[in-house]
Amino acid sequence: MIQEPTTIGLSPEQHANLRSLESAGVFHRLIDAYRFAAGLGMAHGGFDKSNQSRSTIFNVGTVDPDRTLYEAVLAIRENENEPVYRSLERYAEWGVAELTKLHSGGEVELGPVLKEAESLID
Amino acid sequence: MRLNKITFKNFMPYRREQSVVFSSGSRNVVVVYGDNMRGKTSFLNAIRFAFFGYATARHLRNIDRINLINDEAKAIGDWTLSVSVEVETASAVYELRRELRPLQHVAHPTSDADLHETFSMRKDGVPVTGKDRAFEMNQLMPEGISRFFLFDGELLQEYEILVRDTESAPKIKQAIEHVLGVPALTKGGDEIRTLLNQAQERQADDLKQLRSLTSQAEQQRTLQKQIHTLREAQARQRAEYDKLEARASDLQQRLESMSRAVDLARQLHEMESELKLINGQITSARVRRADLLQDAWRDLIEPQTVLVRRGLEEERDEHLAKVRSNAVTLSQIDTVRKSLAASECVTCDQTLKPSATARLVDRLKDLEHALAHSQTGLDRVSQLSNQIEQLAKIRGLGLADRVIEAERQLRGLLVSRTSTQNKIAEVRQALREFETDAVERVRAEREQVLTLAASIEREMGTRAADIAGRTRKLDQISRMLSRNPEARGHRSSRLVAAYGALDRIFTAGVDILRDRQRQRVEDYASSAFSQLTSEQDFKRLSINENYGLTIIDEKGREVPERSAGAEQIVAISLIDGLNKAGRRGGPIVMDTPFGRLDWVHRKNVLSFLPEMAEQVVLLVHEGEMERERDLPLLKHRISKVYRINRISSRESEIVLEHEEFDS
Amino acid sequence: MPEEVTADDIVLDILLTLRHEHQAPISDRLVREIYALQKLHQFEAERDKVILGTKRAVESEVDAGDEM
Numbered sequence: 002m003i004q005e006p007t008t009i010g011l012s013p014e015q016h017a018n019l020r021s022l023e024s025a026g027v028f029h030r031l032i033d034a035y036r037f038a039a040g041l042g043m044a045h046g047g048f049d050k051s052n053q054s055r056s057t058i059f060n061v062g063t064v065d066p067d068r069t070l071y072e073a074v075l076a077i078r079e080n081e082n083e084p085v086y087r088s089l090e091r092y093a094e095w096g097v098a099e100l101t102k103l104h105s106g107g108e109v110e111l112g113p114v115l116k117e118a119e120s121l122i123d
Numbered sequence: 124m125r126l127n128k129i130t131f132k133n134f135m136p137y138r139r140e141q142s143v144v145f146s147s148g149s150r151n152v153v154v155v156y157g158d159n160m161r162g163k164t165s166f167l168n169a170i171r172f173a174f175f176g177y178a179t180a181r182h183l184r185n186i187d188r189i190n191l192i193n194d195e196a197k198a199i200g201d202w203t204l205s206v207s208v209e210v211e212t213a214s215a216v217y218e219l220r221r222e223l224r225p226l227q228h229v230a231h232p233t234s235d236a237d238l239h240e241t242f243s244m245r246k247d248g249v250p251v252t253g254k255d256r257a258f259e260m261n262q263l264m265p266e267g268i269s270r271f272f273l274f275d276g277e278l279l280q281e282y283e284i285l286v287r288d289t290e291s292a293p294k295i296k297q298a299i300e301h302v303l304g305v306p307a308l309t310k311g312g313d314e315i316r317t318l319l320n321q322a323q324e325r326q327a328d329d330l331k332q333l334r335s336l337t338s339q340a341e342q343q344r345t346l347q348k349q350i351h352t353l354r355e356a357q358a359r360q361r362a363e364y365d366k367l368e369a370r371a372s373d374l375q376q377r378l379e380s381m382s383r384a385v386d387l388a389r390q391l392h393e394m395e396s397e398l399k400l401i402n403g404q405i406t407s408a409r410v411r412r413a414d415l416l417q418d419a420w421r422d423l424i425e426p427q428t429v430l431v432r433r434g435l436e437e438e439r440d441e442h443l444a445k446v447r448s449n450a451v452t453l454s455q456i457d458t459v460r461k462s463l464a465a466s467e468c469v470t471c472d473q474t475l476k477p478s479a480t481a482r483l484v485d486r487l488k489d490l491e492h493a494l495a496h497s498q499t500g501l502d503r504v505s506q507l508s509n510q511i512e513q514l515a516k517i518r519g520l521g522l523a524d525r526v527i528e529a530e531r532q533l534r535g536l537l538v539s540r541t542s543t544q545n546k547i548a549e550v551r552q553a554l555r556e557f558e559t560d561a562v563e564r565v566r567a568e569r570e571q572v573l574t575l576a577a578s579i580e581r582e583m584g585t586r587a588a589d590i591a592g593r594t595r596k597l598d599q600i601s602r603m604l605s606r607n608p609e610a611r612g613h614r615s616s617r618l619v620a621a622y623g624a625l626d627r628i629f630t631a632g633v634d635i636l637r638d639r640q641r642q643r644v645e646d647y648a649s650s651a652f653s654q655l656t657s658e659q660d661f662k663r664l665s666i667n668e669n670y671g672l673t674i675i676d677e678k679g680r681e682v683p684e685r686s687a688g689a690e691q692i693v694a695i696s697l698i699d700g701l702n703k704a705g706r707r708g709g710p711i712v713m714d715t716p717f718g719r720l721d722w723v724h725r726k727n728v729l730s731f732l733p734e735m736a737e738q739v740v741l742l743v744h745e746g747e748m749e750r751e752r753d754l755p756l757l758k759h760r761i762s763k764v765y766r767i768n769r770i771s772s773r774e775s776e777i778v779l780e781h782e783e784f785d786s
Numbered sequence: 787m788p789e790e791v792t793a794d795d796i797v798l799d800i801l802l803t804l805r806h807e808h809q810a811p812i813s814d815r816l817v818r819e820i821y822a823l824q825k826l827h828q829f830e831a832e833r834d835k836v837i838l839g840t841k842r843a844v845e846s847e848v849d850a851g852d853e854m
Contacts, residue, residue, distance in 0.1 A: 029413045037416060040423030072513045073424045076431040108537065111412075112527030115419055119523055121426045254835075258826065304793040307824040308801075314837050315820075318844070617811075617848045624810035625820065625844070631808075632800045639796060705793050 005084045010058035011035075015097040019058075022100060027109055032059060037111075038096030039070065039089055043077055044118040047095035048088075055094070061086055124263055124709045125738050127209040127216070129173065133196040134206050135165035136775040143777055145710070145738060146762035150783065152733050153740045154754070157767030162775040163742040166767070167714050173208040173219050174260070176240065184376060188223055188235045194773040202232050210263060217263060218245040299670045302705035303640040305633065312629035319622035323347055323601055326615040333609050339600050346597040353590045360583050367576040374569040381562045384554060391550045394543055401540045408533040415526050425519035432514040439507040445497055446504060452494050459487045598623060640704055641666050648672060648693075648700030654731055655692045657723045664696060672697055687719035695728060699735050710738035717747045729753060733760040794825060812847065819843045 011019060019034050028034040035058070042048060065071055071085050078088045103109045125147070132140040143166075146153045157163040168178035168186070178186045192204045207220035220243045229237045244251040244259060251259055300306065324347055330340040462468050463483055466475050475483070604610045605620040649663035652674075662677045672693050674682040685693070698711065716732075717725050725748075732739050741748070748754070754761065764781040801817050804810075823839045 026409045027413065028416055029410075030417075033413070033417045033420075036420040037423070040420035043427055044423045046427075069421070069517055070424070073428050073517055076435075076510070076514055077424075077427045108534070110530050111416060111419070112523060112530045115422050115523035115526055118423050118426055119519075261826065302793075304797050307797060307821065310833070311820065311824040311836075311840075314833060314840060318837065318841055614848065617851065618844065620811050621816075621844050621848055624805075624808060624812050625817075627808060628801055628804045628810060628817070631804050632797070635800050635804070636797055639800070640793065643796075 003082075003084050005061070006086050007061050008057040008059065009061055009064060009086050009090050009093075010056045011090070011094055011097060012053050012055050015094055015101075016056055016058060018097050018101040022097075022104060025104065025109075027104070027111075032064060034097070034100070035059065035064065035093055036070070038100055039093040040118075041096035041099055041114065042092030042094075043073060044121060045099075047092065047099060048078075049091045049094035049098075055090055065089075125211045126170070126710050126740075127211055129169060129206070129208045131169045131204075131206040133193040133201065133204045134169050134172070135178070135191055135193065136162040136773065137165065137169075137777070138193045138195050138770075138774045139776060141777050143765060144763065144779075145740065148762075150760055150762035151736075151738050152757055152760045153738075153763045153765070154748070154757075154761060155740065155742045155765040155767060155777065156745060156748075156780075157742065157775070158744050158769070161767045161769055162777070163714050163744070163767065165775075166742060166777070167712055169206050170208065170712060173206040173221055174263070176221060176242065184372075188238055188240070189232060192223065195771070200231075202238075212263065215247050217259070219243075296669050299701065300637070302701045303636070303644070304705070305636060305640070308629050308633045308636055312626065312633065315622055315625045315629055319619065319626050320347065320350070322615060322618040322622050323597065326601070326604065326610075326613065326619045329613045329615045330604060330610055336604060336607060336610060339604055343597060343600050343604070346593050346600070350590055350593050350597065353586060353593070357583065357586050357590065360579055360586070364576055364579045364583065367572050367579065371569055371572045371576065374565055374572065377565050378562065378569065381565060385562065387550055387554050391547065391554065394547050394550065398540065398543045398547065401536055401543060405533065405536045405540060408529060408536055412526060412529040412533060415522050415529060418520055419522045419526060421517070422519035422522050425517055428514050428517045432511055435507050435511050435514070439504055439511065442504045442507065446501060449494060449497050452490055452497075456487065456490045456494065459483050459490065463487065598626075641668075641670070643704040644670070644697070644700040645672075646700075647703040648696040651699040651731065651735075652692065652696040655696060655724065655727045656689070657727065658689075664693065670697070688721055688724055691716070691719050692724060692728070695731075699731075702736055709736070710740060711736040712740040712742070714742040715744065715747060716741060717743060722752075725753065726756060729756045733757065797821065797825075812844075816843060816847045 010016065019031055019038070022028055022034045023031050028037065065086075070089055074085045074089050074092070078085070080088060100109070103111075103114070126145045127147075128142055128144045130140060130142040131137050143153070143155070155163065155166060157166075165178075168191075172178045172191065178191055180186050192202055196202070196204075202223075202225045204223040205220065206222075207218060210217045210219065222241045223238050224241070225232045226237055226239050232238055242256075244256050246259060300309075323343060327340050327344040327347060330336045330343075333340070458469060462470075462475065463480065466480070467473065468475060468479075601619050601623055605616045605623070610616045645664060645666040648666070652661070652664050660676045661674050661682065662679075663675050664672045665675050665681070666672055674685060674689065674693065676682055695716065702711065713732075717728065720728060729748075732741070754764070761781075762783060763779060765777050766780045767775050767777050769775055798818065798821055801821055802814055805812065805814065805817050820840050820843055823836050823843070
């Protein structure tokens with residue numbers, strides 16, 4: 002049984018991007034943005050494969066108090082050789098980069114992003 | 124006098140060279156349709172400009188020449204303007220042409236001083252120059268009369284106000300008296316008086332020789348000197364007064380343009396409040412969206428987990444099927460074992476033969492083999508069920524549509540904000556030209572100037588009375604001297620007698636003329652009024668000293684209040700009265716004559732108009748005169764219908780729509 | 787209105803009537819001549835021509851009277 006980490010985060014670059022998203026008023030808190038980014042990665046299979054160092058930003062218990070994300074990542078991910086929360090980090094890393102791209106064009110539109118995710122199952 | 128054709132280029136909104144041909148004969152009405160602010164008043168001004176070299180804006184103020192040149196033309200560096208008009212009288216055909224050009228070394232004019240005007244006139248093709256020109260112009264369209272024949276809507280609608288307003292009333296009265304021929308007597312009277320004074324001075328010198336008349340001659344001389352001094356002082360005061368009036372007028376204009384500043388400031392304040400409101404709304408909209416996004420991640424992960432869950436469910440179903448199948452196999456093994464142990468078929472109770480036993484042994488081996496290779500167990504099913512249960516807990520909240528809506532609202536607000544910000548920038552730019560504190564300063568200065576002018580006017584009145592008193596004394600002495608047998612011998616005395624007689628005739632004549640003409644105007648205007656009004660109670664019009672008209676009812680009482688429509692009809696009646704009583708009939712050009720009239724009155728006016736003058740030009744907008752309903756009333760009198768079309772906010776053009784309008 | 791009377795007619799009529807009523811020592815002809823001058827130049831800014839013309843007309847009548 003692989004030991005799960007107690008903290009998770011992002012690379013410095015994406016951490017900075019995350020803060021920008023928060024200060025632009027798109028999300029109330031950093032954690033909202035992080036979860037959304039992770040969800041985005043999971044919806045699209047966006048997975049950062051690099052092994053760059055990631056800074057600690059959150060406690061796992063704060064991000065995923067009811068282990069919903071844990072179960073979801075566990076079910077969805079293809080790679081089983083690492084802790085589940087490390088995989089979550091990878092999804093989040095990809096998701097923040099993606100959100101940053103969307104935001105760079107001006108006012109970001111996340112409604113269509115959500116709508117698109119819905120259509121991925123039907 | 125009849126207008127044949129007018130052509131203009133770069134005049135106010137009319138950029139390209141364009142022409143309007145007027146009417147002739149029994150079809151004496153031309154209609155020009157144009158929406159507000161498109162160029163109707165400019166058309167009127169084109170006629171004014173061709174004849175007199177000026178154009179007027181609100182409150183009868185002259186427009187700076189530089190502002191007459193079309194903006195589009197200016198934008199491409201074309202600073203020339205021309206208006207020419209062809210006119211016909213009983214005796215000749217005239218062509219008047221007026222042009223504005225920049226002075227030779229000026230590339231980009233910034234004021235009237237940078238412009239040069241040329242005016243040329245031809246009579247029957249032959250150029251008319253110098254002093255003859257002024258004479259001819261007088262015959263065609265004396266300037267003082269033009270106000271009542273180039274009749275703009277403002278004048279029609281505000282006639283009553285203008286007559287009561289102390290600033291404009293004298294101008295209006297003067298203009299009316301021009302039409303009625305009064306200046307011939309007032310100016311004539313002044314000139315005769317000047318000549319009389321000169322003759323009296325000569326007479327005084329001559330009569331000083333006659334000892335018997337020395338003292339009267341001395342008195343005469345003294346009075347003449349005093350009157351002369353007083354007149355000089357009067358002239359100086361008049362000049363000062365005129366300067367003050369002009370200043371007051373300028374300040375009034377400035378105040379009006381400043382009231383625009385106050386308007387703009389108010390607009391700015393409103394828009395800034397609106398911007399604040401919008402910013403607040405944007406913040407709320409963002410908060411709403413961020414609220415929704417807090418849990419939106421669940422919607423994102425749900426779809427993939429659903430997919431996985433479905434897969435797991437399928438797998439579990441497969442396992443369950445296998446488990447059931449294993450249970451059947453187990454039961455079968457049990458039956459076979461029992462049969463082998465009893466050497467008897469448990470199903471049919473028959474003793475097993477050796478061959479059957481061997482078959483059963485084989486069957487048992489197969490069944491045990493199949494069971495052993497079945498890779499399943501309830502453990503796996505249990506495991507799958509747990510996983511499925513976990514994944515089933517992952518539910519989205521269906522927030523996509525709400526987020527889309529929230530973002531749509533946000534977008535709309537952002538657009539509003541940008542638009543409001545742009546408007547604010549525009550207003551700020553416009554305001555930069557004004558200094559709102561200045562309004563009070565200007566107003567105060569104007570008050571001062573008017574007070575000073577009023578006191579000078581009073582002094583002028585006193586002085587005039589003084590001069591009149593001395594003049595009367597002088598006249599008495601002159602008459603006495605002229606009757607004196609010794610004096611009568613002198614030429615100077617006879618000249619004094621002649622001038623004196625002319626002076627008395629002209630002076631008395633002015634009042635008589637005014638009264639008689641006023642009466643004629645009243646009669647003609649009343650006649651017109653009775654045709655135009657639909658009110659049974661209104662009997663006639665009564666005219667006062669200032670040419671203000673009052674409606675008199677059938678009981679002979681003044682009708683004190685009147686509607687805007689009645690106002691317009693009274694004004695039209697006045698024009699007709701002046702036209703018939705006045706010195707010169709000419710074409711009538713009316714700008715928005717129907718603005719305030721209801722249908723019944725409009726019908727009356729429409730029927731009446733063609734009779735008012737030899738030529739009538741109506742400048743109207745669609746709402747004022749409807750083609751289907753109103754034009755047919757003038758059917759047989761309309762020679763042409765034109766339309767002013769908008770090309771851009773800075774350019775219009777006049778096009779011919781109908782000729783000999785019949786339907 | 788069937789009247790063909792013009793404003794000019796009215797002014798002249800008034801002047802001639804007054805001349806008669808005042809028993810003025812001038813002729814109808816002079817009155818007409820002076821009015822004609824006024825009429826033609828009613829709106830001119832420079833009135834020299836009018837003043838000069840009036841002066842000449844009056845002087846010529848007074849001088850003609852002398853000769854009689």
